[in-house]
Amino acid sequence: MQHRTNSFSLGIRICAVFLPTVVTCYSSAAEQVRLQGLVVSGVLVNPEHYTADGGRYDLFLRTVPGGKVTRLTNHQADPKLNLGGAIREPLFSHNGERILFLADYANSDERRTTMTGAAPYANTLLNVWEVRLDTRAVLPITKGEFGWNVFGWSPDDRFICATYPSKAGSLDQDTPIPEDIYVWDMNTRQGRKLTRVPDGVDDAFWSRDGSRIIYQSGPNANLYSIPRQGGKSKMLLRGKGGRFGYSFSPDGRKVAYIDTDTVYVANADGSKPMSVIKLRRAADAAYWPKPQWSSDGQKLAVYELSHCNAHATTKLHVYDTAAGKDKVVATLKEFVTDLMWWRDGQFLLLKTLHAGNTEKPDPKTGWHTFHREGLLAVSVDDGHVAILKQPDEETKGLDWVETLGRSIAPELH
Numbered sequence: 001m002q003h004r005t006n007s008f009s010l011g012i013r014i015c016a017v018f019l020p021t022v023v024t025c026y027s028s029a030a031e032q033v034r035l036q037g038l039v040v041s042g043v044l045v046n047p048e049h050y051t052a053d054g055g056r057y058d059l060f061l062r063t064v065p066g067g068k069v070t071r072l073t074n075h076q077a078d079p080k081l082n083l084g085g086a087i088r089e090p091l092f093s094h095n096g097e098r099i100l101f102l103a104d105y106a107n108s109d110e111r112r113t114t115m116t117g118a119a120p121y122a123n124t125l126l127n128v129w130e131v132r133l134d135t136r137a138v139l140p141i142t143k144g145e146f147g148w149n150v151f152g153w154s155p156d157d158r159f160i161c162a163t164y165p166s167k168a169g170s171l172d173q174d175t176p177i178p179e180d181i182y183v184w185d186m187n188t189r190q191g192r193k194l195t196r197v198p199d200g201v202d203d204a205f206w207s208r209d210g211s212r213i214i215y216q217s218g219p220n221a222n223l224y225s226i227p228r229q230g231g232k233s234k235m236l237l238r239g240k241g242g243r244f245g246y247s248f249s250p251d252g253r254k255v256a257y258i259d260t261d262t263v264y265v266a267n268a269d270g271s272k273p274m275s276v277i278k279l280r281r282a283a284d285a286a287y288w289p290k291p292q293w294s295s296d297g298q299k300l301a302v303y304e305l306s307h308c309n310a311h312a313t314t315k316l317h318v319y320d321t322a323a324g325k326d327k328v329v330a331t332l333k334e335f336v337t338d339l340m341w342w343r344d345g346q347f348l349l350l351k352t353l354h355a356g357n358t359e360k361p362d363p364k365t366g367w368h369t370f371h372r373e374g375l376l377a378v379s380v381d382d383g384h385v386a387i388l389k390q391p392d393e394e395t396k397g398l399d400w401v402e403t404l405g406r407s408i409a410p411e412l413h
Contacts, residue, residue, distance in 0.1 A: 035347070035377055035386060036404040037064050040072070040090045040099055044394035047365040049085065054367065056085035057396050059101060059131060064388050072099070072131050073138055075106065081138060082106045086126065088396035091150055093157040096401035097133055098186070100141075100150055100160060102126040123147030128162055130186070141184060142191070151204040151213075159228065160184045161213050163201045176200040181213060183228055194230045202244065203290075208252050216246060237270040245290035249297045256291040256300055263291055263302055263319070276319045277326045279304045289336075294345045298322060299380075301348055303336050316348060318380055330383035334376070343402050347377045351398055354391045365394060373398040 039062045046056035059072040075083045084104035091100045104125050128141040128148050141160075142148055146168050151161045166178040176199045184191045197217050204215040212225045214236065221239030223246050226232070237246070237255070245258045248268065256265050256276075263277035277291075279302070291302045300319040305312060314336045319326045329348070338351035355371040362370060374391035375398065378384070389398070 035064060035342075035388065037388070037400055037402045038062070038092075038096060039064060039375055039389050039398065039400050040092065041373065041389075041393075041398045042088045042090060042101065042396040044365065044396075046085070047367060047394070054369075055365070055394075057087040058085075059087060059090055059099070061133075062389065072133075072136065078138075079106075082140075083129070083138065086396075088126070089150070090397055090399050091152070092399050092401040093153045094155065095157055096403060098157070099131050099133070099399070100153075101129050101131070101397070102148065102150065103129050105140075123149060124168070128160070128184075139189075141189070149201075151201075152206060154206050154210040154228075155208065156210055158186055159210070160186060161204055161206065163197075163204065165200075166196065181215065181226065183213065192230060194226050194228075195233055203246070208248065208250065214246075214248075216244065236268075247291045247293060249293050250295060251297055254297075256293065258289075258291065258302070263300070263317075265300065265319075265321075276300065276324075277302060277317050279317075280306060289339060292339055292341060294341050295343060296345065299345065301339060301341065303339055303350070305336065314350075316350075316378060316383075318348075329380050330378050330385065332376075332378075332385070337373070340400075342377065343404075346381065347379055349388070349400060350376045350378060352376060352391055371395065375400060 041060055041062070042057045043060045044055050045058050047054070049056045056075065058074060061070040061072055062068070073083065073087060075085050082105050084106045086104040087101060089102045093099070102123060105127070124147045125145050126147050127143060128150055129138060130141055131138045142162065144164055146165045149163045151163065153160055160183070162182050162184065163179045164182060166180060178196055178198050179200045180196050181194045181201065181204065182191050183194060194213065197215065199218040202216045204213055207214055207225065210228065212227055214223065214225045216223050219241055221241065221243040222235055223237040223239060224233045225236050226234070243257055243259045247256045248254070253268055254265055255268050255270065256263060261279045262275050263279065264273040265276050266273035289303050291300050293300055298321055300321065302317050304315040304317060306315065312333070312335045314332045314334055315328050316330045317326055318329050334352045335354070336350050337353045340349050342349060352374040356369070358368050358370065361368055371394060372391035373395045374387070375389040377386045377388055
């Protein structure tokens, strides 16, 4: 799964509420196709040791099926590493052999907090780190105090794209902060600043061939590209306010996006847009998700959150490009935060979030808040649901990689 956009993350913070667990069942399709993969999560390990994230977190890996759990980081094991306890947002490489994550340095917790006990900006003092599954080596990638955002691995897993604000933000920030786009060569561990974006970066992703970074910026949602080696940015599409979630088809000939309450598919240059999915935006929802293409480019999936409260309902839409029809494949009483296709196109994988406040403190953490993420697989054919991970522990981010037919850290299985 790719990193969420800045605007998407803001929506999650605004809309996180208590949600009841959905009653699920296993479809015949789920029984016939073996769901096999790895789930990585930033999991709370010490609620009493205060950090700006509320407690100490570490990364844990879980096998599916089987549920074997492996601890990947231990902030107390190697003091020289200087790894802090605010560990979040893990992101697998495409081949599943490496994991990026955001974390602070061990001496930064006091500086991350304010008089209200909260970090002054979402990722303040968080840097990019890496853990390798074969050696369990944990290494820092970046340094900086203003907070990094990661926007994904290149298709060949050699490079990563990340952004860094040009100055510190604040809780009441009402104007965009200029951001710098960086590319890191993960073989040499050297970073290169590509450009400064005056209006900040709302979304960024790699071109299909890995030669360019494509990013969205500005109040008109314009789409730009810049070569991986650096150079001048080029406008790809002239957008307009209310448009976002650009996603190019696997062959690069089409682009999907959301404009207000409609999913459109257009030519790659934005010409000849065609309405394909009508959505009903919840009045209390602060964002729309990003449409996702199947690997063969024949289908386009998106989810629709009809409420952003205790009665949240998510509809999963799949548009068949050959038939020209939109189908709601499932309706879940869940708050969904991310969506991706299973490699063979038979399933959609969904991150779910149960979060909010409680009147009485939680018996495990002693907190009056909770933030628990899960993972579901939904059959595109019949809409039945399989639970890959229950939202049963305090987490700060979750990611998934499929391992069927691959050799990824075989000792984990």
